[in-house]
Amino acid sequence: MAATQTPPGECPQCWQHAHDRSAHRRLGPREDCPQCVDHMINGHPHLVPKKKSSWW
Template sequence: MALRRPVPPGQCRQCWTHAYDPDIHRRLRPGQDCQPCLDHMGGNHGSQIVPKKASSWW
């Protein structure tokens, strides 16, 4: 069963999903790394960042 938490603004969709959905990593053997997680460790999020709302204090 996948957890359905909405991705908060300013966060990467892929990183957030991999952090909060245990089903994604269930298929990995002990000691095996998740390649999408390793790819994102360097900060290469591309266009997967959820945009923040524009500030409206003016």
């Protein structure tokens, strides 16, 4: 079951690929996801911003 929204501080692509089984359904056994490999090599394009901490 996939979450509807990416939590703050997380990468949307990483979150979707980790929690949505359909993202890797078309891959064979032991086959790497090209999007995930590219993401690991090139890093996260953007992260969902966290709320500003206001504990003062």
